[in-house]
Amino acid sequence: MALERKDADASTTVSVVTVGPARSRDALRQALAMGCDDASLVLAEEPLSDLAVARALAKVALETKPDLVLCGKQASDDDQGFVGPALAEVLGWPHVSMLTRLVPAEGGVELWREVEGGHEVWKASFPVLGTAHKSEKEPRYPSLPGIMKAKKKEIPERPVGSLGADLGGPRLEIVALETPPARGGGKILKDGDMKAVAEQLATLLRDEAKVL
């Protein structure tokens, strides 16, 4: 979504930042290869609470002063969908979630989101934060020359502790993870005529399934 803006207006600068362990560099490298201008890593080898991540990112946002911050709508591991809105809250910026499209508008931007049977269009002045649901377009492939050029770009790194953000806050812990109980096979009633089958069914629904 951000790169589509850059395609439309070459003066746009797209910066990517992530808070995470050293291996997050791969994702940043990929973003550079796709055409982002710069990338930086806030190193946190130990997992942080979502709120701490949002506070750390807020420090970065205050330094770089972007017009627009885009986050993913949710992490693919814990599905909390928390960091984006929390970051907007820490910054005191407006936020619109689950975006599908961005359109430049007088003094700001139009933020589109999909709703049942149509689109909702919000308008915001800068700065604003959005969480991206999924663009109308598939994410682009990084071009192969882009990959080779990305190699030459530095990805600066700093420890999360150096930002001066409050890294405390509640941490969620997963205490149990269970697969749903296996379902028993269904039953097919086929003995007897219609009436008999109906009777058997009613009995079963009352006595076994206890839904009647």
Next chain:
Amino acid sequence: MDFDIPEELQLLARTVRDFVETRLVPLEKTIEDEDKIPVEVLKEMAGLGFFGLPFPEEYGGAGAGDLGYCLALEQFGRTSAAFSNVIGAHTSIGAMSIYLGGTEEQKRRYLPDLCAGERIAAFSLTEPSSGSDAASIQTSATLRNGCWYLNGTKIWVTNGPIADVVVVYAANDRARGPRGGISAFIVEKGFKGFRVGKVDDKMGLRGSYTGELVFEDCEVPEANVLGGQVGAGFRTALGALDVGRISLAAGAVGSSQHLLELAIAHSKRRQQFGKPIAANQAIQWMLADSAVEIHAARLMVYDAAWKIDQGKRPSLEAAMVKVYASEMANRVVDRVLQIHGGMGYMKESPVERAYRDARILRIYEGTSEVQRMIIAEELLKE
């Protein structure tokens, strides 16, 4: 000694793999039926930089080197061979001839468009009476009033029917033989006296174009003598073929790896005599032998490609990997088809296509026999 593939080349290979699986694999059937790669797909590939992989950025290339190029072709090997064929002929022998043998001016004039895929290149050496004995070419080049005139017929030119730029090898002085007597010319589509002849109908490689090129007093300006050096063509051809042989082997490795994966999946799934066929040692050994040979060929490819990137000219390694990987690929596809049984013989199976696609590997860019001649010559050299 460092066998680690650099991080960016791993990303490059993953990107190609992803592109192959999501964009190209679904087209396999159409390509096979229509014997044509859709133009939009070639455009998309061009946009992603697939046509200039090994060349330096200053000429519009991706700067991935020969290793990066081979890693990409390995992934292209996982789908219809037409793709690695079109890219290979364009890059490793067509554009590569200009890169290796061209003057600075020629490289600046041709490589950027070729790397961008805006123009497609071909390499044209073979003639009706000159195949393995490539030094015996008959197409003649004569200089008259500051212009070269080419006369003759070239055959089986990969990309020939769609090429915008063809590097044509012709005899400027038959008496002088390969060193001094053969020159390379950059011929553009539209040059007077140049036309495409018959387009071939092939056993495999469906979707890639191979055909005849006809030169009738074809006018080539002096500025288009490759490298500006009359008589230096044969050496350039051999240099380009070194790269071609290595990259061809890379495609063979990728295709064999993919086939092995299909065979593993099929042998675990297919039940006969109350158990998966993979439970039989006869099947297991076919899988194990294939894995061993693929691994060996892959290491040979990476080694030779790496040597090219170190500025060496590994002609011996190129001949070795060419003969080994192409024969390995034919053994692997044969075993994989055997493991699939009748299913592998049916047109709806990718194995059937792969079986036909693999056969050419032992023939073009120098037959297996020619590679063994090159290797033996080196061994027996005083």
